[in-house]
Amino acid sequence: MIIGIDIGGTTTKIVGLGPNKEKICATVKASDPVASAAGAIGKFLSVAGKKMGDISLIAVTGVGSAAIADEVLGIKAIHVEEFSAVGLGGLELSGAERALVVSVGTGTAIVHAEGRQARHLGGSGIGGGTILGLGKALAGITDFDTLALAASRGDERGVDLTIGDISPKAVGTLPRDATASNFGKMADRPSAEDFSAGIVNMVFQTVGMLAIFASRAEHDETIVVVGNTMKIPSAREVLKRLYPIYGIQFIVPELAQYATALGAALYLSE
Numbered sequence: 001m002i003i004g005i006d007i008g009g010t011t012t013k014i015v016g017l018g019p020n021k022e023k024i025c026a027t028v029k030a031s032d033p034v035a036s037a038a039g040a041i042g043k044f045l046s047v048a049g050k051k052m053g054d055i056s057l058i059a060v061t062g063v064g065s066a067a068i069a070d071e072v073l074g075i076k077a078i079h080v081e082e083f084s085a086v087g088l089g090g091l092e093l094s095g096a097e098r099a100l101v102v103s104v105g106t107g108t109a110i111v112h113a114e115g116r117q118a119r120h121l122g123g124s125g126i127g128g129g130t131i132l133g134l135g136k137a138l139a140g141i142t143d144f145d146t147l148a149l150a151a152s153r154g155d156e157r158g159v160d161l162t163i164g165d166i167s168p169k170a171v172g173t174l175p176r177d178a179t180a181s182n183f184g185k186m187a188d189r190p191s192a193e194d195f196s197a198g199i200v201n202m203v204f205q206t207v208g209m210l211a212i213f214a215s216r217a218e219h220d221e222t223i224v225v226v227g228n229t230m231k232i233p234s235a236r237e238v239l240k241r242l243y244p245i246y247g248i249q250f251i252v253p254e255l256a257q258y259a260t261a262l263g264a265a266l267y268l269s270e
């Protein structure tokens with residue numbers, strides 16, 4: 001069995017590909033890259049009910065993979081370039097043949113992918129880490145699940161200035177409920193929930209717009225969004241709300257958080 005390990009800035013993801021391409025997945029918190037790779041393998045074996053001897057090859061990718069040599073726990077490891085893994089994983093999970101694949105991890109990377117070819121177009125430091133950092137600073141929430149729940153319960157209009165706040169009617173294609181300025185209406189002391197909603201809104205409106213501009217430049221009709229940050233339910237809602245204005249739908253596949261690890265494993269198995 002070939003397994004893919006994606007050692008990111010925050011978490012390490014592992015995916016095993018079974019003989020019929022079935023996927024077995026596990027996640028561990030990234031601390032030391034070498035320790036987290038070994039920890040991920042341990043967790044994977046217990047989830048999958050497999051033994052070390054069942055793993056024939058390891059594909060490693062992600063920022064932390066630079067610390068991995070050519071074997072992990074005695075099993076041969078091959079490095080796969082992260083953007084190739086992001087592209088291939090995004091295509092596999094969405095079923096698309098060519099697409100813009102956006103990985104919203106600790107930061108954000110935007111890749112144009114077609115078959116095994118992937119090209120990194122650029123990215124942004126605005127990503128999941130921004131949500132965690134601002135959530136701590138503004139809402140006083142340190143736990144990821146608590147922050148995601150607060151964002152679902154909150155209302156970003158408690159912190160954002162909308163077109164309706166400054167104009168009696170729609171402006172061009174922008175409806176009155178479109179955001180004019182993120183965090184542009186900070187009159188009173190907002191609740192932790194409204195802060196959380198405003199943070200997720202700002203990050204995903206920014207990521208969504210970067211993706212829309214990149215898709216236009218690349219003539220990509222499909223945008224696939226992956227990464228662990230997509231576990232925030234309201235993140236998907238923010239992207240959905242861009243549709244009426246820009247006419248672009250974002251595909252967020254099931255297993256979005258495993259796209260890069262899966263892509264790495266596929267890269268070596270095809």
Ligand SMILES: Nc1ncnc2c1ncn2[C@@H]1O[C@H](COP(=O)(O)OP(=O)(O)OP(=O)(O)O)[C@@H](O)[C@H]1O
Pocket residue numbers: 007008009010011012030062063103104105106107108127128129130131132144227228229230231257
């Ligand atoms: N249980 C969790 N604990 C912490 N963060 C989580 C958790 N679940 C989801 N996240 C979100 O996922 C983000 C990290 O995403 P992901 O694991 O895809 O990034 P990464 O691969 O480690 O980083 P990068 O790809 O930028 O190198 C965090 O910043 C946070 O917003």
Ligand SMILES: [Mg+2]
Pocket residue numbers: 006008009062103105106227260
């Ligand atoms: Mg990543």
